[in-house]
Each structure stands twice: as C-alpha cells, then as structure tokens.
Amino acid sequence: MDGSTEAPTVVFSRIPSATPAPPNPPQPRRRRKGLLFSSLLTLAVVLGGGLFTVAPLRHPLPGPTVELAMPVSLTIPGKTPKLPWPKSGQGVIAVSGLGTLGSFGGNKPVPIASVTKVMTAYVILTEHPLKAGEQGPTLTVSAEQAAAYPGERARGESLVKVEAGEEITVRQALQAVLLPSANNMARILAAWDSGSVDAFVDKMNAAAEELGMTDTHYTDPSGLDPDTVSTAKDQVILATKAMALPAFAEIVKQKTAVIPVAGEVKNYNELVGHNGVVGIKTGSTDEALGCLVFAAVVTVAGRKLTVVGAVFGQPGAQTPEQLDRVFAVTRTVLRSTTKALAPHTLVEAGRDVATVRGPLGTGTTLRTAEKLEVVGWPGLKVKVEAQLPAVPTRMAAGTAHGQLTIQAGTGKPTKTALKTSSDLVPPSVWQRIRHHR
Structure with missing residues (x-):
C-alpha cells in the first residue's frame, strides 16, 4: 500500500419537489355506464307513465x-161507448178519418133498395166529373124512354115525369136520381153513359170491387131489383168516397131542386138540414124495408168532423112508415155519436x-x-x-x-x-x- 488515501464516492438520490395535489381521478368506465343506464331507466318510467295517461285520450269516444x-x-182511456142500436136490421157508423165507432146486425148482404143510386151517381161523376155548380153535358130523353113512363108509374115506382126529346143536364138528372129517387132517370143516365143499362151495371160492380166492397153486388142502377145487395159496412165505404166528390156533396144536401118537365122535386131525406145532416140517400122496398145512408158534419173542440153511417132493414108496413122508423133510429144514434166525440x-x-x-x-x-x-x-x-x-x-x-x-x-x-x-x-x-x- 503506498500510503495514499482516496476520497470516498458520494451517491445522490433525487428527492421529489413539493407540488399541488392532482384533481380527483376520472371514474372508472364501468361506473359511468351504470349511471347512464339508471338515468335512461328513470326517463323511460316517467315517459311510460305519461304515455299511459295520454293513451285513452287518443281513442275516439262512441257517439250518444x-x-x-x-x-x-x-x-x-175509458169505456167504449155503446150506441142505441135497434133490435132488427144492420148498421154501421164511422167518423171520417178516425174509423168505425159502432155497428150492429152483422155483415150479411141484404137488399138496399134506392141506396143503390149512390153508386149510380158515383160512377156517373167519376166518368163525367163536375165542378162545383157546373151543369155538365146535356142528354136527351128518347121516345122509347118517355113511352116507358106510364108502365113504370103503374108498377108504383119512384119516378120523375119525362117527355120525348127532353133535354136535361147531368147535374139535373143526378138531382132527379138523388132527391126524389127517380128510378127512370137512373136508367136513362145509365144508358146515356154506357150505351145500355147492363153495360152500366158492369161498371157499378167494377167500381165496388175497386173500392173493396166485397159483400156488394149490383143488378140494376135503381135498386128496384131485390137481387141488388150490399151491407151497411160496404155502403159506408162508398158514401165516404162519394161525399169527397164536390157535385155529389152539393146535390145530396139540397132539400129541393128544379128540373125540366118535372119542375120542383123534393128530397126524400127529411133529416137533411137538421143536426148537421148533409145527405145522403133513402131507400125502401118490401124486401129491403127502410134504409138510409147518411152523413153529418159535427163540430168538436173547434174541429169539423164528418160522420157517415148506414142503417138498413127497419120495419114498417109501407114506405112512409119504414122511412120514419129509419129516421128515428138515425137521429138517436147520431146524437149518441156526437156526445161520444170529445178531445182527449x-x-x-x-x-x-x-x-x-x-x-x-x-x-x-x-x-x-x-x-x-x-x-x-x-x-x-x-x-x-x-x-x-x-x-x-x-x-x-x-x-x-x-x-x-x-x-x-x-x-x-x-x-x-x-x-x-x-x-x-x-x-x-x-x-x-x-x-x-
């Protein structure tokens, strides 16, 4: 060893300097995903509740x-009125537009005598309509028709005097038929209209069928033949239709009229002009007895109503007695009918x-x-x-x-x-x- 001394080696270490603490480190990715899912779930719940609330408002409501x-x-309400009908015959009474108020005696076809002439007039006026007050065409009485008059009179028929060459209007002829009940004028009118009485009778039966008069059959235009039969019900049907014809309604409410040759004639229906009666037609033979088809206008609570009825088969020895009987029955029934009508x-x-x-x-x-x-x-x-x-x-x-x-x-x-x-x-x-x- 040479005795020299080496200086020792010094090793320095780096000491970090004092610096501020860094911010919070970012959340891990897994936690961030969880928060996002939670938020979306919450929003879905909120939106879902809103949709649940709004959904019923989107659907249309059913209509009332x-x-x-x-x-x-x-x-x-109340008890149906009973009318004071007679013991024999048959009858019906109705109020136009309302219906039948009462009836009696069944519905068997029976002879109706001169009530037949209602259909004769109805056919003439439907074939040859007349306005109110109009006279209509003129017909001429033939020599043959005039020559038949004495024999007809000898048989006791209801007639008006006629002459060969006599000119008479349709209205005047109908007045003769409906007021004094002229059998001969009914036949003259029938032949004028149809060429023959038989052809005219065919028209009468065709009209009855058209009107629904199922229990009616005509064999002549006057009703003298007892084989001409009908019922009260059927004749009320016809009378209601006939009264709708102005000329018919005018004639049947007349008490008198003046016609050529015969002069003044009177209405056999003595009820006309009393208790509102405005027609319609009488009839009387040995087979038919006393018959009447009638119409009356009554006022109920300010309303005018037309009452139409028929009474057949009223007994009596002769025509005056038979007609008196049917007039009496009609008066009584008509009073009861008027009393039964009232506002409800x-x-x-x-x-x-x-x-x-x-x-x-x-x-x-x-x-x-x-x-x-x-x-x-x-x-x-x-x-x-x-x-x-x-x-x-x-x-x-x-x-x-x-x-x-x-x-x-x-x-x-x-x-x-x-x-x-x-x-x-x-x-x-x-x-x-x-x-x-």
Whole structure:
C-alpha cells in the first residue's frame, strides 16, 4: 500500500419537489355506464307513465245512443161507448178519418133498395166529373124512354115525369136520381153513359170491387131489383168516397131542386138540414124495408168532423112508415155519436219520450214541449211516432231535438217538439283517464 488515501464516492438520490395535489381521478368506465343506464331507466318510467295517461285520450269516444221510452200506440182511456142500436136490421157508423165507432146486425148482404143510386151517381161523376155548380153535358130523353113512363108509374115506382126529346143536364138528372129517387132517370143516365143499362151495371160492380166492397153486388142502377145487395159496412165505404166528390156533396144536401118537365122535386131525406145532416140517400122496398145512408158534419173542440153511417132493414108496413122508423133510429144514434166525440189529452207536456246515453255515464232526456190532444172516443187506438234525428255530442238544456206525433186513424196528426231536460256534454279529460284506469 503506498500510503495514499482516496476520497470516498458520494451517491445522490433525487428527492421529489413539493407540488399541488392532482384533481380527483376520472371514474372508472364501468361506473359511468351504470349511471347512464339508471338515468335512461328513470326517463323511460316517467315517459311510460305519461304515455299511459295520454293513451285513452287518443281513442275516439262512441257517439250518444237513444233509447225510446214511448209505445208505438196509445188508447184513449175509458169505456167504449155503446150506441142505441135497434133490435132488427144492420148498421154501421164511422167518423171520417178516425174509423168505425159502432155497428150492429152483422155483415150479411141484404137488399138496399134506392141506396143503390149512390153508386149510380158515383160512377156517373167519376166518368163525367163536375165542378162545383157546373151543369155538365146535356142528354136527351128518347121516345122509347118517355113511352116507358106510364108502365113504370103503374108498377108504383119512384119516378120523375119525362117527355120525348127532353133535354136535361147531368147535374139535373143526378138531382132527379138523388132527391126524389127517380128510378127512370137512373136508367136513362145509365144508358146515356154506357150505351145500355147492363153495360152500366158492369161498371157499378167494377167500381165496388175497386173500392173493396166485397159483400156488394149490383143488378140494376135503381135498386128496384131485390137481387141488388150490399151491407151497411160496404155502403159506408162508398158514401165516404162519394161525399169527397164536390157535385155529389152539393146535390145530396139540397132539400129541393128544379128540373125540366118535372119542375120542383123534393128530397126524400127529411133529416137533411137538421143536426148537421148533409145527405145522403133513402131507400125502401118490401124486401129491403127502410134504409138510409147518411152523413153529418159535427163540430168538436173547434174541429169539423164528418160522420157517415148506414142503417138498413127497419120495419114498417109501407114506405112512409119504414122511412120514419129509419129516421128515428138515425137521429138517436147520431146524437149518441156526437156526445161520444170529445178531445182527449194523451201526452202531457214534459213527458219523457227518449233517453240519450252518452259515453262514460253522460246523457240527457228528451221530453215533450207541449201536451198532445186528439179528438175521438174512449177505446180508440192512436198511433204514436217519434222523429229523432242523429244526436250531437253536445246540447244545452232546453234544446229542441226531434218531435213526437200522434194520429188517430187517417185524421190530422198533432205534433210537439222534444227538448233536452239537461245539458249533454262529452266526458272530461279526467273522467276519461279515471275510466281507463
């Protein structure tokens, strides 16, 4: 060893300097994904609840429905009136437009005597219509027809005097047929219209068939032949149609008339001009006995109604007695008929007619605005009809909607408006949501 000394080797280590602490380190990727999923789930739940709430509002509501609370017919309350009919014969009485009030004696075809002339006049006036007051065409009495007069008179027929070459209008000829019941003028008119009496009788039967007179058969235009038969029911059908012809209605309500050759003639129907009677035709033979078809106009509660009836087969030794009997029966029955006719309230104001049912318990009631009356008699059936248009979704209380109509027979209908009893409104949003839940 040379005795020298080496200096020791010093090793330095790096000491980090003091620096600020770094920020929080970022979250690990796995945690960030979890938070995102949780947020999306929460949003889905919120949105899902909203969609659940809105869903029922997207569906359309059903429209209101109507439930009718009225029957299709009503009957006038009370006991059906009994008319004072006689013990023998047959008869019917009806009120035009309302129907038959009463009848008796069945419906067997019987001789009807000069009531036949109603059909004779009806056929003439349908073939040769006359306006009110119009005389119509002129016909001429032939020598043969005039020559038959003495023999007809000898048989005791009901006639008017005629002469060969006599000119007479259709109206005058009908006056002779319908007032003094001239058999000869009925035959003269028939031959003028159809060329022969037989051809005219065919027209009479065709007209009866067309009118639905199923129990009627004509063999002559005057009714002298007892084989001409009908029923009270059938003759009321015919009389109602005949009275709708202006010229017919004018003639049968006359008490007298003036015609060529015969001069003034009188109406055999002594009821005309009394108690509203405006016609129509008498009849009397040994086979038919006393017969009458009649019409009367009566006023009930300010309304004019036409009563049409027929009474056949009233006994008596001769024509005057037979006619007196049928007149007496008709007076009594007509008085009872007039008494039976009266106004009746069938529907009161404020009556429930229909229930309107809207969705989710909404709705209202349709009620009559006014009362409804009908003229008739107890036991008469009356047709009821409600006219209900489509119901809107919203109507205020008291809104007029539709109407109710009642009608007796074919008479004039009476009507009233229907009004809502309360507001009809659609259900609220909250009602719809609650209903859905």
